[in-house]
Amino acid sequence: MPSINIVLTGFGNVGKAFFRLIADKKVFCRNRYGLDLHLKAVFRSKEAYFSGRRSDLTEITEIMATGTADHPDWTTKLSLDEVLTELKSGVLVECTPTNIETGEPGLSHIGQALGRNWHIAAASKGALVLKFKELMARANMNGVQIKFSAATAAALPTVDVGVLSLAGTEILGIEGILTGVTNLILTRMEEGITFQDALKEAQAKGIAEPNPSLDVDGWDTACKILLISNAVAGTDFSLSDIARNGIRGVTVDDIQKARDEGKVLKLLGRLVRDGEKDKADVKLTAINRDHPLFHVMGSNKAITFFTDTMGAVTVSGGKSDPRGTAAALLKDIVNIYRHSEE
Amino acid sequence: MPSINIVLTGFGNVGKAFFRLIADKKVFCRNRYGLDLHLKAVFRSKEAYFSGRRSDLTEITEIMATGTADHPDWTTKLSLDEVLTELKSGVLVECTPTNIETGEPGLSHIGQALGRNWHIAAASKGALVLKFKELMARANMNGVQIKFSAATAAALPTVDVGVLSLAGTEILGIEGILTGVTNLILTRMEEGITFQDALKEAQAKGIAEPNPSLDVDGWDTACKILLISNAVAGTDFSLSDIARNGIRGVTVDDIQKARDEGKVLKLLGRLVRDGEKDKADVKLTAINRDHPLFHVMGSNKAITFFTDTMGAVTVSGGKSDPRGTAAALLKDIVNIYRHSEE
Numbered sequence: 001m002p003s004i005n006i007v008l009t010g011f012g013n014v015g016k017a018f019f020r021l022i023a024d025k026k027v028f029c030r031n032r033y034g035l036d037l038h039l040k041a042v043f044r045s046k047e048a049y050f051s052g053r054r055s056d057l058t059e060i061t062e063i064m065a066t067g068t069a070d071h072p073d074w075t076t077k078l079s080l081d082e083v084l085t086e087l088k089s090g091v092l093v094e095c096t097p098t099n100i101e102t103g104e105p106g107l108s109h110i111g112q113a114l115g116r117n118w119h120i121a122a123a124s125k126g127a128l129v130l131k132f133k134e135l136m137a138r139a140n141m142n143g144v145q146i147k148f149s150a151a152t153a154a155a156l157p158t159v160d161v162g163v164l165s166l167a168g169t170e171i172l173g174i175e176g177i178l179t180g181v182t183n184l185i186l187t188r189m190e191e192g193i194t195f196q197d198a199l200k201e202a203q204a205k206g207i208a209e210p211n212p213s214l215d216v217d218g219w220d221t222a223c224k225i226l227l228i229s230n231a232v233a234g235t236d237f238s239l240s241d242i243a244r245n246g247i248r249g250v251t252v253d254d255i256q257k258a259r260d261e262g263k264v265l266k267l268l269g270r271l272v273r274d275g276e277k278d279k280a281d282v283k284l285t286a287i288n289r290d291h292p293l294f295h296v297m298g299s300n301k302a303i304t305f306f307t308d309t310m311g312a313v314t315v316s317g318g319k320s321d322p323r324g325t326a327a328a329l330l331k332d333i334v335n336i337y338r339h340s341e342e
Numbered sequence: 343m344p345s346i347n348i349v350l351t352g353f354g355n356v357g358k359a360f361f362r363l364i365a366d367k368k369v370f371c372r373n374r375y376g377l378d379l380h381l382k383a384v385f386r387s388k389e390a391y392f393s394g395r396r397s398d399l400t401e402i403t404e405i406m407a408t409g410t411a412d413h414p415d416w417t418t419k420l421s422l423d424e425v426l427t428e429l430k431s432g433v434l435v436e437c438t439p440t441n442i443e444t445g446e447p448g449l450s451h452i453g454q455a456l457g458r459n460w461h462i463a464a465a466s467k468g469a470l471v472l473k474f475k476e477l478m479a480r481a482n483m484n485g486v487q488i489k490f491s492a493a494t495a496a497a498l499p500t501v502d503v504g505v506l507s508l509a510g511t512e513i514l515g516i517e518g519i520l521t522g523v524t525n526l527i528l529t530r531m532e533e534g535i536t537f538q539d540a541l542k543e544a545q546a547k548g549i550a551e552p553n554p555s556l557d558v559d560g561w562d563t564a565c566k567i568l569l570i571s572n573a574v575a576g577t578d579f580s581l582s583d584i585a586r587n588g589i590r591g592v593t594v595d596d597i598q599k600a601r602d603e604g605k606v607l608k609l610l611g612r613l614v615r616d617g618e619k620d621k622a623d624v625k626l627t628a629i630n631r632d633h634p635l636f637h638v639m640g641s642n643k644a645i646t647f648f649t650d651t652m653g654a655v656t657v658s659g660g661k662s663d664p665r666g667t668a669a670a671l672l673k674d675i676v677n678i679y680r681h682s683e684e
Contacts, residue, residue: 157507165499168672309669310497311661319653328652330510
């Protein structure tokens with residue numbers, strides 16, 4: 001049974017959920033996929049945990065019990081590159097916060113991992129949004145894979161449906177409700193409350209960030225449609241190519257006006273392929289009852305692929321929480337190793 | 343660029359649509375996937391067409407123009423086994439009519455193909471429904487793949503979403519609207535007409551078969567949930583394990599009664615995993631507005647997977663016509679060869 005080394009960078013909500021999930025799913029992955037997953041090291045901002053050759057499962061349980069800060073195996077003396085080199089091969093799980101201006105620190109982590117021929121499963125978006133083509137080409141040359149389900153709507157399958165389930169079709173267009181928070185706010189506004197109140201409510205529940213700009217100004221949706229489109233439809237978009245609406249200016253009147261026409265307002269990430277030039281945008285759109293995304297409410301996400309030979313295929317649902325994102329990382333790991341075994 | 347031999351058995355609506363699709367998609371598959379697809383032979387009930395070493399694209403165009411019966415290359419002298427042996431390797435595309443009692447003639451075709459180490463993409467259900475475990479084990483032993491997207495709701499992705507997009511999750515249950523005709527009839531009944539009238543209408547449009555039993559008595563849904571469940575959840579169901587409702591006895595009153603409770607009646611193929619024993623059935627079910635399949639109307643199909651770590655994921659849509667089924671066969675071919683190349 002192949003033993004798979006995993007190194008985790010980033011120990012926020014998603015990193016912690018992944019840390020726990022890998023422990024929970026160890027036996028399942030062994031029995032179901034014949035994969036022996038070993039989380040060997042965790043890096044967070046100023047320190048690292050490295051289990052070396054000892055049984056990681058016991059240690060994970062210990063760390064979850066005592067808290068990382070107090071655990072004697074956390075150190076400030078290890079570098080990511082040293083650990084990747086010592087372990088020789090495996091998959092880097094990148095969970096640091098997304099920075100769409102510099103891509104850091106994810107970009108450096110991914111660069112180092114590619115330099116050591118490691119596979120990558122990314123939850124952070126910055127590095128891939130900024131350097132998609134370059135990073136994919138480098139991975140391809142090195143014979144390793146970069147997967148990013150966790151960065152492209154996580155528990156909602158998007159990229160693998162587009163690439164695998166729709167193989168052989170031409171993608172004529174994509175429309176997605178890709179950010180749970182914005183859809184939740186629009187749904188609450190449907191129910192009659194203002195944008196500001198809906199936002200405050202989402203912040204109080206911990207669903208929206210204290211600085212909500214990444215979500216409500218459409219950046220999160222822009223990053224996702226960029227990555228999905230580049231991966232599925234072979235486009236080469238940069239963030240600056242994507243015209244972007246947010247939902248900040250939406251009023252209860254706008255919502256009511258759409259409703260009077262039998263429509264709902266949705267923030268869609270779109271790939272539009274009419275004519276010569278591909279176009280991607282984030283667009284507040286009034287859609288009618290016939291549209292496959294009409295009934296997607298609350299913090300649910302969904303994506304519709306329009307194809308030449310299979311018609312329109314829509315995927316919806318998927319848990320919107322750190323464990324769902326961790327599950328998307330685990331899926332990518334399983335598929336990286338399953339494919340290369342076949 | 344790898345040259346892929348394709349042999350097609352069955353030349354009804356789906357076989358013909360596949361025949362045409364392969365010609366239409368030849369250049370696309372070469373450019374996009376680096377796969378050079380060659381449809382080398384077609385078998386129908388009493389005769390075979392075999393292109394040997396000549397350019398098949400020209401011949402396909404010729405045959406589509408002149409009609410197969412008049413084409414001089416059709417012969418009664420070739421056997422499937424001879425052709426598979428001469429071509430050495432490739433993929434058998436099985437499109438003969440489904441027979442759920444004997445599995446024939448698909449079962450013999452698949453048996454011969456496995457005997458010669460050919461991959462299989464099946465649209466017919468009989469052989470797989472009757473001998474799933476045995477055929478998959480034999481394929482596995484021979485290092486070839488059996489794919490059957492076209493037999494499991496075709497252009498609606500089901501098996502590959504369950505296996506690949508939900509990898510690493512435990513499948514807690516499955517519910518699907520898997521037969522377009524029965525959902526269309528129920529939708530028309532929602533609109534107030536009787537079962538008999540809705541059936542006649544669907545038959546007049548060519549959507550329902552003259553003998554509609556396979557669909558309206560739930561056999562088609564039973565076959566699909568059996569294959570999906572066995573492939574995705576590792577069950578080992580036979581057709582006799584699956585309790586089966588049809589929609590023949592449904593009255594306009596039943597529909598109205600459900601509506602009065604805010605529900606709709608749907609024919610669901612289900613995998614139920616509560617407690618020790620897995621159970622699959624085809625069950626006429628009144629579902630409420632919160633159910634992910636509530637809004638699936640007309641001849642649309644959809645499937646919901648309930649998972650432990652990703653929540654509920656629903657796929658809906660996909661063209662319900664012979665070309666959509668042909669596209670599912672092409673998808674399987676692309677994925678068979680793409681994976682083995684990686």
